[in-house]
Amino acid sequence: MKATERYGLPFPEPEDFGDGAAQIAALADAINTELQERIDDYNTLLAPETYIRSRVTNLPFSSSTQYTTIFWDNEVYSSNLLLNGPSTEILKISTPGIYHAGMFVWAAVIGGITANSSRDFMLEFTDRRGPSLADQVELQWEQTTLEGANGVAVTQYAIFPVYTPEYAASGLRGYFRHQNAASQMQIQPPSCMWISRLGDLAV
């Protein structure tokens, strides 16, 4: 039996006639393999890896010039088994690709308000591209707003490449800091953070 060059679909040569059942079975198997590969590709495309976490309790923050990590105490949705397990701090993924990520953070004062004090939010993706710290790339997106009398809430959004998510350090974090000296602030429900895959890095 010979086979087509592109996809390896088998076909009989003149001397092969007489074994038709085996030839049809081989062709059916080869076609099945090719079709299954395409079905799997479309199913992957239609079900991109996605992970969402949120706050279901208040999380207090003292006034500081330094960013502090936002911990997420609730898993809203996870599309797959994460390579490094779920985390309250880091949203991890398992497959290289182009991703979009974002967060919604609702920050409110617990007591007094320091007029015109700043509130800063940062989304950071740590992409460890090799075994050492020197291989680590940190992509950051910041947003700043000032306090009035009505509290602060932001939504943020970013698109970025991810090369080696298998390293434990790789993942998405959210940060917050504020200059409200008059009182602590708290991140309130239903604040949330997400990451979702858009596609491959290359053809």
Place this chain on the structure above:
Amino acid sequence: MPGMTSLGLRYPYPWETVTAQSYQDLAEDIDGVLDGLDLLRTQARVPEMAIVQWSGAGTAVAQGVTTVLTYATEVVDTANLANLGVNNDRLTLSAGIWLVNCYCSITGGTTNTGTQLQFHLNTVLHSFHRVDNSNFTSKEINGQTLIYVPIDGSILQVNAAWFGTGGPMTWLPYLHAWKVREL
């Protein structure tokens, strides 16, 4: 009784006689699998999504009154998410993960100390974007979020509010919802 591949492609066993029917069975089974593949391709090429926007005067929002924004024009709608003739304040989403964005141009008012745009799913607050301490009489606000929608027929609405003096302010919304994946 013929053999069958994992996708249901029938083929004769070695002890069976190959007939015209053997070829017809295989061809028809391939047809059936290709139908399913075409469906997946269509879903990938044309995702469930809709964009609706204001028309004419937009939505009037009084100071301190949270108001559901309304839309008059379907820019695009691939999955019948909008039915503005019946309900002009919503998109109806199927179960899945949805990326949602709303941009609003805002005019009017005398002073303004805060502006916010809220995403609601089935009338429950999901997330919002708030700009504070910004005096203005003409401004834009933009918010986006990823929403977990557990059941078919869920209603997405965007509420607007502002704080200050004067008004009402006019909100001109542009709302986009795109289904990222099934659950």
